[in-house]
Amino acid sequence: MAKHLIESQQFTKELLFKLFKRAEELRISPSDSLKGKVLTTLFYEPSTRTRLSFESAMLKMGGQIMGTENAREFSSVSKGESLADTIRVIASYSDAIVMRHNEEGSAEKASQVSNVPIINGGDGKGQHPTQALLDVYTIHKEIGRLDNIKIAMVGDLTSGRTVQSLCYLFGKFSGVQIIFISPENLKINQNIKDYLERHNIKFTEEDNLEKILPTIDIVYMTRIQKERISPKDYEKAKGKFIINDTNLELIPKDARIMHPLPHVEEIDISLYKEQNDPRVAYFRQAENGLYIRMALLEQLIPTN
Amino acid sequence: MAKHLIESQQFTKELLFKLFKRAEELRISPSDSLKGKVLTTLFYEPSTRTRLSFESAMLKMGGQIMGTENAREFSSVSKGESLADTIRVIASYSDAIVMRHNEEGSAEKASQVSNVPIINGGDGKGQHPTQALLDVYTIHKEIGRLDNIKIAMVGDLTSGRTVQSLCYLFGKFSGVQIIFISPENLKINQNIKDYLERHNIKFTEEDNLEKILPTIDIVYMTRIQKERISPKDYEKAKGKFIINDTNLELIPKDARIMHPLPHVEEIDISLYKEQNDPRVAYFRQAENGLYIRMALLEQLIPTN
Amino acid sequence: MAKHLIESQQFTKELLFKLFKRAEELRISPSDSLKGKVLTTLFYEPSTRTRLSFESAMLKMGGQIMGTENAREFSSVSKGESLADTIRVIASYSDAIVMRHNEEGSAEKASQVSNVPIINGGDGKGQHPTQALLDVYTIHKEIGRLDNIKIAMVGDLTSGRTVQSLCYLFGKFSGVQIIFISPENLKINQNIKDYLERHNIKFTEEDNLEKILPTIDIVYMTRIQKERISPKDYEKAKGKFIINDTNLELIPKDARIMHPLPHVEEIDISLYKEQNDPRVAYFRQAENGLYIRMALLEQLIPTN
Secondary structure, eight states: OOOOOOOOGGHHHHHHHHHHHHHHHHSSOOOOOOTTTTEEEEEEOHHHHHHHHHHHHHHHHTOHHHESSOOHHHHHGGGGGOHHHHHHHHHHOSEEEEESSSSTTTHHHHHHHHHOOOEEEEETTTTOOOHHHHHHHHHHHSOSSTTOOEEEESSSSTHHHHHHHHHHHTTTTSSEEEEEOGGGOOOHHHHHHHHHHHOEEEEEEEEOOHGGGGGGGEOOOOOOOOSSHHHHHHHTTTTSSSSOOOGGGGSTOEEEEESSOOTTEEEEOHHHHHHHOOTHHHHHHHHHHHHHHHHHHHSSSSSO | OOBBBBBBBOOHHHHHHHHHHHHHHHHOOOOOTTTTOOEEEEEEEHHHHHHHHHHHHHHHOOOOOEEEEEEHHSGGGGOOHHHHHHHHHHHEEEEEEEEEETTHHHHHHHHHHOOSSSEEEEESSSSOOHHHHHHHHHHHHHHSOOOTTTEOOOOOOOTOHHHHHHHHHHSSSSSSSEEEEGGGGOOOOOHHHHHHTTTTOOOESOOOOHHHGGGEEEEOOOOOOOGGOOOHHHHHHTSSSSTTTGGGGGTTTTOOOOOOOOOTEEEEEEEHHHHHOTOOOOHHHHHHHHHHHHHHHHHHSSOO | OOOBBOHHHGGGGGHHHHHHHHHHHHHHHHTTTTTTOOEEEESOOOHHHHHHHHHHHHHHHHHHHESSOOOOHHHGGGOOHHHHHHHHHHHOOEEEEEEEESSSHHHHHHHHHHHOOOOEEEETTSOOOOHHHHHHHHHHHHOOOOOOOOEESSSSSTHHHHHHOOOOOOHHHHEEEEEEEEGGGGGGOOOHHHHHHTTTOOOEESOOOHHHGOOSSSSEOOOOOGSSSSHHHHHHHHTSSEOOOOOTGSSSOEEEEEOOSSTTTEOOOOHHHHHHOBBHHHHHHHHHHEEEEEEEHHHOOOOO
16 A cells, blocks of 8 residues: 555654654755656645645656646646546556645545555645644754744644644654744634643643743744635734744744745844844755655655 | 657557557566657646646656646747747757647647657547557457457547547457447537448447447447537536446446546446446556557657 | 856856857757756746746756746745745755746846846846847857847837847947847837947947848847737837748848747748748757757756
């Protein structure tokens, strides 16, 4: 059976550290280990960033890529074909499929009929497990540990699938403290809270960003996802919690600002500081995505 | 002069069997024989399936791919350029071009000005010769012969270019018997009938699918092409001829159900049977497309 | 610091001749010198021709490609991300970026934040330096020199960025004479005239194409850019200056007709003459783009 990556819970602590180690090796000396293999990127919802990150990872491993950035319009979906049939056929041409879809659960559905690995590149309000993977990789690389960290997660905690996927991964570690900071109407979902409680992860909900900033190791900012909420909810939430040149100074010297990107107004730091302040970690975070995805593809795609 | 593939009639019996043999070899041991060669996929009409099948075939032969899935909107067509000029320029960057176009005759037109092979990936209501190629390859692989077969072709026989391309190929073989089964308003075209008569291929037109099913080697189902007919014609034709779990039992044990895919309501077989009944051949048929296209690209693209 | 290509003025005469020489070598024996490198094509404005030319060049140098032909709709621009952030992230996945954008100055802006080479593939009404590069390469190859040439530039001289980029390159050579021929409403911009004067390039403005044709080495035709001007301006300008089978005879035997393509009604030469008259240089010109871009990519992308 093919190994799929659908949810971040699937990663064991052991596998995570193995992937971190391999990513560091690949950063220094690229590999050709996926030569002759073909990765298909099947995107029903556009995401140039995630798609190119996977494609670059595959190419840098010696593999090849093909795909569509507009599967909803261009694939046989428009002719009424089921997702299962599309996957069955495309799987027969590919050695792995990265799929982004607007509907939660689509990646899981695809994995049930695919005989090659399905990698969930984001499914609606569901999960985005490789974003969580690069997030913990970045925390580990920047802070030096994953146990006993204190992290503020800020912004749209309802629709943000990266926050959810990341919380599931924190369940694997001990001594993690999470502070959720969000507009009233975009609070973290109950199922995440239940999960954290079951895994003994301490969390609180706060609404004073400035009070929290001096106390954390990581502040994880997220964008208000305009496209997934009502205009009214958006107006209420927009600009409520911002990191700017002023409150940046409250953040400890060895703490880090992370963001899954793209960012809009919730990060308002001057260009000079963005380029020179070591606490601004989100561009390194994006780059880390390349190396950890190289390691992941190597892990998932069987070679002869 | 470059060798082009515009119509299925171009294949000789000898070439077909050569391609079948090579496809079987490539299935077992891939080749690097197209290393350094670039295939352009130029699609004026979307088709993720056909495009990815060609792209995968090229990559699996060691070649490279580039292209557009939206040529109608993005290429210089929108600036008023002629197809001939587009092809002249793109041919100068490429070692071969696979083209899908909404207008019948476009591939032929392109081949007149291209100094690299043009492969017709479907032109309007015209032909789709590589679909016919993978169809006869599948029949040969599943049934063991191409002479003396009895095949029912079911569904939209007017707009379905795969049916037409396949009929032209049957003209190369002897003892073939075709039964056309279609809604009143989507019958097989007169020019196909004339062709079959000239080549001594027996055919009949029937309207009772259940009566025919127990007698055939192949039932070749097709989708009613909603996008090429009027809404009224679509309503009349939709759902008229269906293979389901009940009439599936009428099909002989060693016969096969084929379909160019995507399928919609005309195939209504339960998932379990679809995955386990050896008579369901359409997913193997799609996969065969990869190997036969590998063989075809190797045949058409000159190497040094 | 990464070397970028933003404006045609950046080319020195020495570098131009070095690239011409290397292009000729690559035409005969391809190279693998960009193996393992990834070029991203980031197109905010569609251009299948320019994109495929770059992609083919990269592939023919042993490199790999990825990208989007629809960045405006599909990238994080639609989520409100700044161009600078997009570039920062994509640069971290890529070894070089070719960018086309609808706004003048975008390539320059991108180059300020990118740590990999940015190549301007056309920015609004700004420049298109690789088109100018292939243009001078073609003139040199066809006419044998770049000093002391007499060239008529015809058509839309206001919006045509290729004309502007080419004029900037002529400033590097001596004895060049330019005759601008354009509809009243689409005359060459004052800043180009100023530049030419500063660099001692003689130019005149004429409105009788037939009078000029017998006197030139090159007639460089351009399309009226319907999409960049008002319908009224378009109607005034359309069809005003045309090369057809009749006035073609006025052009000296060893002169050449060039065009950045796509062409519409401003070239109205019969197919036979287009394919056989050696003065028709524009399809060779397009092909030259492939080889000179191969040389350019090799020049700009650092290898280990």
